[in-house]
Amino acid sequence: MVIKVIKNFIRRIFSGLFKGKREINLGFYGPPNAGKTSLANKICKDWTGEEIGKISKIPHETRNVQFKEKVEIDYKGKQLNFKIVDTPGIATKIDYEDFVKFKMKKKDARKRAKEATQGVVDAIKWLDDMDAVIVVLDSTKNPYSQVNITIIGNLVARKIPVLVVGNKIDLRRSDLKKVEAAFPEYDVVGISAKYGKNMEEFYESVFKLARKA
Amino acid sequence: MGNKRIAKKRKKIKKKIRGLTIQFVPYSEIEGLSSGARIRKILNIILGNKLVIMQGSLKADEETRLIEDTMAMVGHVKNFKGIELAVLNPGSNGLSFFGKMRHGLAKALGAQESLTIIGPASIVREIKRDPKKIEILMKK
Numbered sequence: 001m002v003i004k005v006i007k008n009f010i011r012r013i014f015s016g017l018f019k020g021k022r023e024i025n026l027g028f029y030g031p032p033n034a035g036k037t038s039l040a041n042k043i044c045k046d047w048t049g050e051e052i053g054k055i056s057k058i059p060h061e062t063r064n065v066q067f068k069e070k071v072e073i074d075y076k077g078k079q080l081n082f083k084i085v086d087t088p089g090i091a092t093k094i095d096y097e098d099f100v101k102f103k104m105k106k107k108d109a110r111k112r113a114k115e116a117t118q119g120v121v122d123a124i125k126w127l128d129d130m131d132a133v134i135v136v137l138d139s140t141k142n143p144y145s146q147v148n149i150t151i152i153g154n155l156v157a158r159k160i161p162v163l164v165v166g167n168k169i170d171l172r173r174s175d176l177k178k179v180e181a182a183f184p185e186y187d188v189v190g191i192s193a194k195y196g197k198n199m200e201e202f203y204e205s206v207f208k209l210a211r212k213a
Numbered sequence: 214m215g216n217k218r219i220a221k222k223r224k225k226i227k228k229k230i231r232g233l234t235i236q237f238v239p240y241s242e243i244e245g246l247s248s249g250a251r252i253r254k255i256l257n258i259i260l261g262n263k264l265v266i267m268q269g270s271l272k273a274d275e276e277t278r279l280i281e282d283t284m285a286m287v288g289h290v291k292n293f294k295g296i297e298l299a300v301l302n303p304g305s306n307g308l309s310f311f312g313k314m315r316h317g318l319a320k321a322l323g324a325q326e327s328l329t330i331i332g333p334a335s336i337v338r339e340i341k342r343d344p345k346k347i348e349i350l351m352k353k
Binding site for chain 2: 094117145146153154
């Protein structure tokens with residue numbers, strides 16, 4: 001990991017020397033069903049007119065790492081270029097029977113489970129290539145899960161700047177204060193990717209995040 | 214009570230008793246191991262359907278390696294669905310100045326104050342964690 005940290009550091013210095021419009025690799029990480037793809041879709045639709053991937057209520061809909069390059073975001077007269085990297089949800093267990101509960105056939109459920117496990121491995125491997133990461137959490141769920149802590153711990157160890165997003169603030173059970181209390185050292189923004197709530201504050205935080213990258 | 218009735222009652226009681234094996238792993242058992250060997254040791258215990266309570270915690274990259282290796286096994290090892298994992302790390306929040314100094318000194322001398330709990334998903338439904346406690350919910 002030390003070699004990878006040094007490699008990323010050299011890459012950032014090098015691209016800073018040749019000041020062009022460098023694309024910032026912005027990763028979307030988090031547990032399954034938190035709304036990573038919904039948020040990535042919102043951003044891509046706002047700035048490129050096209051979405052990045054499909055969404056679903058069934059967990060592990062995103063099972064491959066998905067990209068959208070040349071996403072140019074304008075905010076208060078400033079412009080930044082991003083490569084949006086949407087990753088599969090990271091989980092420590094995957095059971096095909098959980099998909100059967102959504103009335104999926106056993107054969108399709110097993111296939112989905114197999115793809116989801118590979119997706120988790122791919123998401124972890126892509127961590128090293130991120131310049132900045134948005135960790136998307138479901139604000140209606142317990143933020144203290146070990147998966148969330150592991151993801152953020154790894155980003156800190158790799159010196160990758162982090163923005164924590166508490167999604168689904170439109171829901172009654174949403175508790176953004178609990179997310180803020182769980183991660184007091186990090187910038188936490190509450191949004192609803194589905195309804196586009198609080199996106200102004202979100203973009204402001206993304207620009208702050210990009211400055212650290 | 215007739216013998217048949219007693220035998221039936223014993224059978225009923227036997228059905229309700231289910232065991233759970235908890236294996237405690239002291240830090241000294243994993244201290245000298247490489248990251249790969251640590252993860253292999255933990256996963257071997259988990260595959261025996263045991264709950265692991267480990268003194269200390271894995272490093273951040275070891276935790277992700279554990280998740281990667283777990284995912285590689287799901288679907289290839291019979292009845293293995295993954296793991297549930299939680300780390301209790303009391304830290305030095307809320308301590309006085311001297312409390313924090315003692316805490317820092319103990320840490321520097323190698324005290325392993327955190328506790329890592331890992332269980333197979335086949336028997337552990339969920340490990341719920343909040344700042345001060347952990348709840349382990351078992352499957353029926």
